[in-house]
Amino acid sequence: MGLGDPDIGTRNEAGIAAVIGVLRQRLGDRLQTGEALRGQHAHTTTFIPPQLPDAVAFVQSAEEVRTVVRACADHRVPIIPFGTGTSLEGQINAPQGGISIDMSGMARILSVNSEDLDCTVEPGVTRVDLNTHLRDTGLFFPIDPGANASIGGMAATRASGTNAVRYGTMRENVIAVTAVMASGEEIRTAHRARKSSAGYDLTRLMVGSEGTLGVITSVTLRLQGIPQAISGGVCPFPTVEAACNAVVMTIQMGIPVARIELLDGLQMKACNAYSKLDYPEGPALFLEFHGSDAGVAEQAETFDAIARDCGGGPFLWTKEPERRTQLWKARHDAYWAALHLRPGSRAIATDVCVPISRLAECVVATQDDIASAGLIAPIVGHAGDGNFHVSVLIDGDNPAEVAGAKTFISRLNARALAMDGTCTGEHGIGQGKRPYLIEEMGAGIAVMRQIKQALDPHNIMNPGKIFAFDA
Structure with a gap:
């Protein structure tokens, strides 16, 4: 199978019809089968051809997720979890048809524990909505993949983004999840303790599983304190190699950079034109530093010295929120x-x-x-x-x-x-x-396949993704 040529699986026509009948009784008009809506729940963001589900179930609770999964398990019908549809490798396609579970109706923030720097949310909460809710607490959730993705989708794909160099990825920032497994049973992978050596790490197993092992119904996240001060800016370089050398030196010197993004000359040209900027149209780094007023100034000045040693600069940096917002909006609009x-x-x-x-x-x-x-x-x-x-x-x-x-x-x-x-x-x-x-x-695929077969023996959880079910 090559890029843009996803598998076309065998459809269970009788099972699909039976499940649609059951779910119509349980969900009413929150089960939709119109082609336009099904098309919106197939892959449309990149070149991979869309493969439509047979119906979309708009769930509003973990109990309704269990209802959908049990019906699909009884009739061996595929289940495809759907967050906001921003994944980029065909994760939401339905190669064998089946039921897309739209999680947007599960968008409650269940708890915020400010003293412990954590929160628990339903999977349909988006990262922007979460940070808006947290603003008055002095806390924020740092993972920023660019798109306003749902937290459940970010956990399922082990998302990352511009802040990962300082704050890590979803792997480091998810404390626990609850998930409905292929049997219809809901499990909790961990409690809120910051560390545990109790058994297998089921949280890490679910994070990045792309819906192939279960449907995430809640996520407990680590939070961070909003920095006292933030500085950021743009630094031009004569070559991509010089910019990368500056990155390596910055990391090796232990400068706690929050964001350090590379754009080649062509991307800078595109960003200038699209976002109406006037930066030099050559390779550049976009940077941001978090900390105290004195700390972010010192970090910016230290980086400027590194950049000049590598043939780049000057580093044009600022603490003004409006200018920093303009810069990072341009970065997020790069696509x-x-x-x-x-x-x-x-x-x-x-x-x-x-x-x-x-x-x-x-x-x-x-x-x-x-x-x-x-x-x-x-x-x-x-x-x-x-x-x-x-x-x-x-x-x-x-x-x-x-x-x-x-x-x-x-x-x-x-x-x-x-x-x-x-x-x-x-x-x-x-x-x-x-x-x-x-x-x-290599041989690690066989281990992954054994886990999948043990937890989802009938291959109903997002089939056709990550690897082939059968060797």
Whole structure:
């Protein structure tokens, strides 16, 4: 299976019809089968073709999730959890049809424990809504993947983002989840204690499982104190290699940078045009520092010295919230900015991650590959942890361009793996990355498959994702 060619599974027509009948009685008009609505719950954000579910169940409680799962388990019908639909590797497609469980109606913030710096939320809460709710507590949730994703979806895909270099990913920030398993039973993976050595780490098993083991019904999260002061800005560099060298030196010196984002020259050109900025159109780093007033100033000045040692600078930084907001909005709009480089094109957004000592080598080799292949493909990355993204702009109706993009992405993944990296730092596997996970994990795939078969013996939980159910 290659990129854009997801499996087409065997449909259980009789079972699907029976489940739709049962759920109509239980959910009423919150079970929808209209084609337009089903299309909205299939994969539409990238080049992978959408595969529609047969119905969408709009659940409002964990009990209703159990109802849907039990009905599907009784008739062996696939279940596809749906958050906000911002995943990028086909995680919400329904290759065998089935029931999409829309979690947007489960959007309550269940508790905030300010003294313990944690909270528990339902899966449909979005990261923006959570931080709005937390604003008056002096706390915030730091994981920021760019899109206003749901917390349940972020946990399921082990999301990351611009703040990961300081605050970690969802793996480090999820304390516990509750989830309905394939049997219809709801489990709790942990309590709120900050550490535990009690048995298997079921929380980590569920985080990143992409809905293939269970449906998450609540998430307990670590929170952080809102910094006293924040500084941030842009630093230009003559080459991508010089920018990456500055990143490595910054991390090795222990500077507690909160965000350090790499944009190549093409991406800077796109961001300038789309967001109406006037930064130099060459490689650049976007940075942010959190701490005290004196601390963030000292960190910015230290980074400026590092940048100059690497041939870059000056580092144009500020503490003004309005200017920082403008900067990070431009970074978050990088995908849309890239599309304007080739009007009418579609973007295949893909990511890899390598040890930061190999980041410059990997990015430069990727730029050379892009040039040799004649592609338009800007690069942006979470440079502090070695993760970068390439948006390959193609005419989706041109078979030659599609084939060329697939071949390039295969080389990109092979390059990252050869550097002891991974085929995905934060997008997850879904359908699009399945072939590369096999190359990355080798015999480890068999262990994953055994876990899946033990917990979901009839393969009803988001089938066709991560790896093939049968060897």
